[in-house]
Amino acid sequence: MTVDIDKTTGDTPPAGPEAIKAIPVRHYGRYISAVVAIALLAGVVYAFSQGKINWDAIPDYFFDDRILDGVGKTLLLTVLSMVIGIVGGVLLAVMRLSKNPVTSSIAWFYIWFFRGTPVLVQLIVWFNLGLVFEYINLGPFYKDEWSDFMTPFLTALLGLGLNEAAYMAEICRAGLLSVDEGQTEASHALGMSHTKTLRRIVIPQAMRVIVPPTGNEVINMLKTTSLVSVVQYPELLRAAQDIGQTSGAPAEMLFLAAAWYLLLTSVFSIGQYYLERYYARGSSRSLPATPFQKIKANLLSLSNRSASTGGTA
């Protein structure tokens, strides 16, 4: 850097004001806190290095068939529960905002109930409904014994999906309400119907408010699927625990499961970033750069800097 500074002052045209060269303030507090933080981190790393952890077991089982099957089931459950959650959420949001007092109170009651009880309790209730119902009877469409109908998969899907719908309803409602009333008026004044106004004008703008929290919900759902291990559904956590019991490395298998969850949530976060960027168009004057564009810009500015030597230091 000193070389840079010398160059800059050397190249500055004599007419311009002299560049400021001041002694920077020393932030001693920052040095101390950095040292403390590093020491704590080192302590944690040391503790783990002293534990009897069979690290080799993790790569050995990372791509084990049972684990991969569990990952697949976790993803399937996440996607399907979110589909139920989003479709149900949109429906409930529209019901709540409708002028019909019956539909809006039913939606209110649904949201009140499903948000007010823990999702683990809901899962266990779905699982144990077989104790009170012997048969499922949907009139002429479907009739079966309850235990055949309510498989662990369906229990998990209903438990997670119906709970999610209540949260998505509130997110969608907030999104729809965030769009300025003038937009609806302008659209109506042009002769567009309620449905067209909602579909073409309001929802695309509401998406900007709806997408970020929905991305969070997806990531949250991915992690919440681990609760489903209590209703005997063999998703990632359950698969890892099963292997842990037979292979004699239970803690290592939990680390493995954690690593998989971290990997999946990281991939989802990247997807969320690009989705948000898409719906931000028109709301700001220029779209934020993608990470790739940022890297490119930084590289370019670096090469410019070394070429021109101007503006550094």
Next chain:
Amino acid sequence: MTAMVKAEGVHKSFGPVEVLKGIDLEVKSGEVFCLIGPSGSGKSTFLRCINHLEKINAGRLYVDGELVGYRQKGDKLYELKDSEVARKRRDIGMVFQRFNLFPHMTAVENVMEAPVQVKGVSKGQARQRALELLDRVGLADKAGSYPSQLSGGQQQRVAIARALAMDPKLMLFDEPTSALDPELVGDVLDVMRDLAESGMTMIVVTHEMGFAREVGDSLVFMDGGVVVESGHPREVLTNPQHERTKSFLSKVL
């Protein structure tokens, strides 16, 4: 000349507040009709009643000879269905004080939207017509810009083009220049002047007395939900008869 808009004893209340207390007026086809008055006088509300964005509580309001928002059979009034109200609004263009452009669409997409979605015009045709209209308001080079990239004056001109794309027989302007920086007002007024010269029937709620005097064919001064004074703009503005008109004009001129 026939009446494009006819109001007979129009009343409008918001809860306990009576905003319009019996408005009688007539707007002839092809004329530029200016509504002036202090804020809260009900002029914007009256404008919004004309395309049924607000429902009137009493009286009758006709556009092009047809009742607004209702159908009369014998001595009974039937409320129109939403789809019928929408159909009637196609023929009435409206320009808002705060533009209300669709922010997620470019200028040309804003102008194309209603013809494509409401009239079923093909996208190619709608785009071509939209570009012509943008050219007419002097914004041919901004077709691909989003509203947030345009100045207020440019946004308002896009909004005018958007309303014109439906080929309306009547244009409503709700204080179209009130939200603009002073140096941008002229561009929008120029577009409106051109439109007036082309023979469009226009109802303009405005504080631009110069525009009213120069372009207007009729002028109404409203205060407290009633029409206080009406006549030719030059006469009313230079020689007001009522005390309230005089005191209002002395403050704004």
